[in-house]
Amino acid sequence: MKAVYTIACNTFKETIRNKILYNILLVAGVALILSVSFGDLSVFSRAQVMTDFGLATMSLTGLLLAVFIGVGMLGVEISTKTIYGVITKPVTREAFILGKFFGLLATLLLNFVLIALVFFITIHTLGVPQNASVFNAVLLLMVEMVVIVAAAILFSSFTTPTLAAVFTIGFYIAGHLNDLVNIGAQQQQSIIWSTVLKVLFYIVPNLENFNIRTAVVYNLPIPAGFIAGAVLYGILYAAILLVLSIVLFSRKDL
Amino acid sequence: MNKPVQIIYNRVALLNVTGIAMYSIEIEHLSKTYRKGFWGIKVAAVVDISFSVKKNAVTGFVGPNGAGKTTTIKTITGLVKPSKGNVKVNGVDVSSHTARRGVAYLSEQPCFYGHLTVAESLEFAAKLLGMKAGVIKNEIHRVLDIVELSHKAKSKVKEMSKGMQQRLNMAQALLGNPGLMILDEPMSGMDPPGRRLFRNIFKEMAAKGTTVFFSTHVLEDIESVCDEVVVLSKGRLAYSGSVSDLLAKGHIGTEIEIVSSENSIKDILVQHGCSIESETGSSCTVVVPSAVNAAEILKLLGEKNIYPSQVVNRSSSMEDLLYGKSRGEHE
Numbered sequence: 352m353k354a355v356y357t358i359a360c361n362t363f364k365e366t367i368r369n370k371i372l373y374n375i376l377l378v379a380g381v382a383l384i385l386s387v388s389f390g391d392l393s394v395f396s397r398a399q400v401m402t403d404f405g406l407a408t409m410s411l412t413g414l415l416l417a418v419f420i421g422v423g424m425l426g427v428e429i430s431t432k433t434i435y436g437v438i439t440k441p442v443t444r445e446a447f448i449l450g451k452f453f454g455l456l457a458t459l460l461l462n463f464v465l466i467a468l469v470f471f472i473t474i475h476t477l478g479v480p481q482n483a484s485v486f487n488a489v490l491l492l493m494v495e496m497v498v499i500v501a502a503a504i505l506f507s508s509f510t511t512p513t514l515a516a517v518f519t520i521g522f523y524i525a526g527h528l529n530d531l532v533n534i535g536a537q538q539q540q541s542i543i544w545s546t547v548l549k550v551l552f553y554i555v556p557n558l559e560n561f562n563i564r565t566a567v568v569y570n571l572p573i574p575a576g577f578i579a580g581a582v583l584y585g586i587l588y589a590a591i592l593l594v595l596s597i598v599l600f601s602r603k604d605l
Numbered sequence: 606m607n608k609p610v611q612i613i614y615n616r617v618a619l620l621n622v623t624g625i626a627m628y629s630i631e632i633e634h635l636s637k638t639y640r641k642g643f644w645g646i647k648v649a650a651v652v653d654i655s656f657s658v659k660k661n662a663v664t665g666f667v668g669p670n671g672a673g674k675t676t677t678i679k680t681i682t683g684l685v686k687p688s689k690g691n692v693k694v695n696g697v698d699v700s701s702h703t704a705r706r707g708v709a710y711l712s713e714q715p716c717f718y719g720h721l722t723v724a725e726s727l728e729f730a731a732k733l734l735g736m737k738a739g740v741i742k743n744e745i746h747r748v749l750d751i752v753e754l755s756h757k758a759k760s761k762v763k764e765m766s767k768g769m770q771q772r773l774n775m776a777q778a779l780l781g782n783p784g785l786m787i788l789d790e791p792m793s794g795m796d797p798p799g800r801r802l803f804r805n806i807f808k809e810m811a812a813k814g815t816t817v818f819f820s821t822h823v824l825e826d827i828e829s830v831c832d833e834v835v836v837l838s839k840g841r842l843a844y845s846g847s848v849s850d851l852l853a854k855g856h857i858g859t860e861i862e863i864v865s866s867e868n869s870i871k872d873i874l875v876q877h878g879c880s881i882e883s884e885t886g887s888s889c890t891v892v893v894p895s896a897v898n899a900a901e902i903l904k905l906l907g908e909k910n911i912y913p914s915q916v917v918n919r920s921s922s923m924e925d926l927l928y929g930k931s932r933g934e935h936e
Contacts, residue, residue, distance in 0.1 A: 353735065354735075357729065361721075364720060364721075365718060431716060432714060433718055435712050435716055436716055436777070437733060438683060438684060439682045439683065439684065439705060440705060440734055441703060441705045441708075441733075441734070441735065442705075442733055443702045605685065
């Protein structure tokens with residue numbers, strides 16, 4: 352555990368000094384502030400537009416942070432050989448993967464909190480009414496980011512940083528279109544295609560479980576236990592991805 | 606062989622009596638193949654090598670580029686998984702992370718996190734070694750003093766020269782007084798004072814009882830600091846043994862310079878298997894091959910009242926011996 356903590360602290364220090372991080376933060380902040388004028392231009396109410404735009408910005412920012420910072424983490428460690436200084440010590444590869452994951456997660460969550468703060472301050476300053484489900488929506492976006500970071504670590508444990516970035520973006524898109532895959536599986540006449548789509552549906556996570564934007568924007572009721580279930584689903588899925596990363600990384604020649 | 610090393614060998618003998626393993630590294634039938642290219646064609650980096658590294662000795666690891674030295678070292682340090690065979694460090698299989706306890710590794714290229722300072726890099730390494738917070742600061746001061754880098758403690762690693770980074774690499778390898786140091790071309794890119802410093806560190810560490818195993822291309826390093834040498838060639842073991850044995854095998858003969866114009870003496874020497882070289886006036890050089898006892902020839906000359914003006918051992922150069930070995934000439 353001590354090794355995991357040491358590696359996580361070092362990863363946090365390393366990522367927090369990454370210039371890309373501040374660029375993404377700046378873009379997210381500007382986008383959130385711009386959502387004020389989008390709200391005025393839209394035929395929908397300012398509250399609806401700002402909430403929708405703000406939550407979408409946070410979701411995309413999470414993806415960008417995971418891709419630009421997360422994906423490079425392992426690849427850069429291997430290409431610059433800084434990993435040698437860790438793995439040649441009495442440290443397990445499991446500890447290395449977990450340390451990287453938690454360090455990266457700490458950085459991303461801190462930044463996510465900052466973006467969320469900008470979002471809440473903006474809508475509060477403009478007097479946009481807030482309901483409790485906005486906070487739940489932000490919480491679920493954070494869980495979604497945990498899954499995306501775990502996926503980024505998994506992909507970068509067996510492929511190049513560029514391919515890992517492509518895979519992570521693909522994972523994000525497929526995850527948000529997963530409901531369509533299920534509908535496709537049900538409508539397929541061919542048993543083979545139906546089975547393939549069903550398997551895909553169960554393998555790829557349903558990232559729409561973390562998207563309650565529509566319910567929040569239109570003030571729709573959220574079923575009891577949905578939030579807790581989605582959080583549990585996200586954590587379990589991230590844990591499975593991390594176990595897979597550890598298995599693949601343990602076999603890797605460095 | 607210098608004095609401290611002789612003391613170390615006595616310690617090795619003592620360890621044998623007490624039943625503690627006498628080898629720090631044991632490699633049995635190690636093979637490693639990599640898959641390369643689109644079709645994943647198997648390429649053998651190391652083929653069925655077996656050797657052991659004696660505890661408390663300085664062992665050199667030699668071979669031309671592409672001989673498999675780095676692959677072997679990476680296997681010992683757990684960076685690469687063996688395709689076949691067993692590798693043990695201090696009796697523990699390298700697949701377990703516990704095999705790396707008390708083991709220091711120094712890579713050919715210094716590889717540190719650019720965002721850290723010298724002191725922060727060492728602190729990170731010390732924490733990974735499981736050192737207690739109370740001792741880390743003093744330990745960092747100690748190792749920086751050894752590598753003469755104390756004045757750079759607050760400098761960013763990425764702003765330092767390669768030679769300086771290699772000193773830092775050595776400093777992190779010295780953390781916690783390891784029992785075994787595995788060094789991959791440690792003196793690559795070092796200036797002469799740096800090389801001298803590293804050689805002295807090896808000698809001091811060996812005198813303290815640390816096993817030092819290092820790969821090098823510089824044969825002077827082998828002659829000046831090593832007790833043992835392992836030679837690889839094209840992924841196979843070409844030689845493993847003591848440097849003194851290797852040098853003894855390279856003994857070609859003895860050159861005796863005498864002053865005598867008598868042909869009868871020369872005939873007698875030729876009859877005893879010697880050859881006469883470079884005759885100038887009354888003096889000549891007699892070459893006694895290693896198969897002939899040079900002491901007997903000297904005694905014979907003494908009986909004839911001929912006393913040599915010079916007696917010199919003639920040996921193959923270290924380069925001939927090692928790279929001859931690596932070409933398989935001496936097998």
